[in-house]
Amino acid sequence: MPAAYPNTRLRRTRATAWSRAMHRETVLTPADLIWPLFIIEGQGQEEPVGSLPGVSRWSVDGIVARAKEAIDLGIPCIALFPNTPPEKRSDDGKEAYDPDNLMCRAIKAVRDACGNDIGILTDVALDPYTSHGQDGLLDDAGYVVNDDTVAVLVDQAINQAQAGADIIAPSDMMDGRVKSIRMALEMGEHPNVQIMAYAAKYASAFYGPFRDAVGSGGLLKGDKKSYQMDPANGDEALREIALDIDEGADSVMVKPGLAYLDIIWRAKEAFGVPVFAYQVSGEYALIEAGAAAGVGDRNALLMEKLIAFKRAGCSGVLTYHAPDAARLLNG
Numbered sequence: 302m303p304a305a306y307p308n309t310r311l312r313r314t315r316a317t318a319w320s321r322a323m324h325r326e327t328v329l330t331p332a333d334l335i336w337p338l339f340i341i342e343g344q345g346q347e348e349p350v351g352s353l354p355g356v357s358r359w360s361v362d363g364i365v366a367r368a369k370e371a372i373d374l375g376i377p378c379i380a381l382f383p384n385t386p387p388e389k390r391s392d393d394g395k396e397a398y399d400p401d402n403l404m405c406r407a408i409k410a411v412r413d414a415c416g417n418d419i420g421i422l423t424d425v426a427l428d429p430y431t432s433h434g435q436d437g438l439l440d441d442a443g444y445v446v447n448d449d450t451v452a453v454l455v456d457q458a459i460n461q462a463q464a465g466a467d468i469i470a471p472s473d474m475m476d477g478r479v480k481s482i483r484m485a486l487e488m489g490e491h492p493n494v495q496i497m498a499y500a501a502k503y504a505s506a507f508y509g510p511f512r513d514a515v516g517s518g519g520l521l522k523g524d525k526k527s528y529q530m531d532p533a534n535g536d537e538a539l540r541e542i543a544l545d546i547d548e549g550a551d552s553v554m555v556k557p558g559l560a561y562l563d564i565i566w567r568a569k570e571a572f573g574v575p576v577f578a579y580q581v582s583g584e585y586a587l588i589e590a591g592a593a594a595g596v597g598d599r600n601a602l603l604m605e606k607l608i609a610f611k612r613a614g615c616s617g618v619l620t621y622h623a624p625d626a627a628r629l630l631n632g
C-alpha cells in the first residue's frame with residue numbers, strides 16, 4: 302500500500318473506449334449541422350471556390366442534388382447564398398426582392414424536389430445584390446443607413462418566404478430589423494416562418510473566402526465596422542441578443558464561431574434560447590490549410606472544433622464541413 306494515493310482518479314473512467322463513451326458529456330450528430338451552399342446561374346454548373354478548397358458554387362440543379370445528399374446524411378437544414386452576376390447588381394440591391402431571382406428559384410426547386418424533408422434557411426442582407434458590396438443602402442457620405450435599409454430587408458425577407466423559405470436569417474446587423482421582418486411575416490400570412498437572427502455578428506477578418514464565393518469581395522470598399530460588432534465586445538453582444546429575442550427571433554446566432562465561444566456560452570446561460578454558431582469561411586479555410594500543411598489529421602481537427610460548439614451550448618452549427626462531418630458521424 303503506497304503511503305499516499307489519490308482519492309479520486311479521474312483517469313479511471315478514461316481507461317477504455319466503452320467507459321469514455323459512457324461518460325461523454327456532449328454528442329454531435331448530423332442533426333446539429335446546417336450546410337451553407339452557394340448558388341450560381343446556369344445548368345449543370347459546378348464552380349470550385351478557390352479560397353475554400355472542397356467547396357463549390359452550384360447551379361440550381363446542383364443545389365437540389367446537394368439538398369438530397371443532405372437528407373441522406375441526416376443534415377436537417379441547408380443555408381442558401383446566391384452569387385449574383387455583376388449585371389444584376391445595383392446600388393439599391395433591388396434584385397434582392399425580385400421573385401424570380403436566383404435565390405427564389407433555388408428555394409422553389411429544393412422545395413419541389415424535397416418537400417418538407419429539409420429546412421431551407423435564407424440569408425437576409427443586401428451584399429450579394431449591391432454593386433458596392435455593403436449589406437445595406439448608402440447615403441452620400443457612404444454610410445450604411447439603417448431604417449431605409451430595414452424597409453428593403455423586409456421586402457427581401459417576404460420575397461424569400463413567398464418562395465418557400467423556412468427560416469429567415471437576417472445577417473445585416475441593422476437595428477430593429479427582426480421586429481420589422483416578424484411583423485411583415487405575420488401580416489403576410491407566414492406565421493410559421495422562423496427567424497434565426499444573426500444577433501451577435503462581428504466585423505471579422507474571417508469572412509474573406511465567403512465574399513469571394515458570393516462575388517462581393519472585389520466590390521467591397523472599406524469595411525463593415527459601422528454595423529457589425531467590435532470583436533472586443535461581449536456585454537454588447539448580450540444586448541444585441543436580448544433585443545433580437547424581444548423583437549421575435551426564434552433562435553439567435555453568434556458569428557464567427559470558434560473565437561467567440563465565450564459569447565455562445567454567455568448567451569445560453571443568460572437567455573436559454575436556441576443558440577447557433579456560424580463557423581465561417583475563414584475558419585473552414587484555416588482548418589483545410591492547416592491540415593494541408595501537416596498541422597494534424599484533418600478529420601480529427603474538424604471534429605474537435607465542431608464538438609466545441611456543442612460543449613459551449615450550441616443547438617447547432619452552420620459549417621462548410623457539414624457533409625464531411627455527417628459522413629464521419631454516420632461511420
Ligand SMILES: NCc1[nH]cc(CCC(=O)O)c1CC(=O)O
Pocket residue numbers: 424426428436472473507508509510511512525580581582583
Ligand atoms: N451579410 C452577408 C454574410 N452572410 C454570411 C457571411 C459570412 C459567412 C462566412 O464567412 O462564411 C456574410 C459576410 C459578411 O458579412 O461580409
Ligand SMILES: [Mg+2]
Pocket residue numbers: 474475476477500541544545
Ligand atoms: Mg441588432
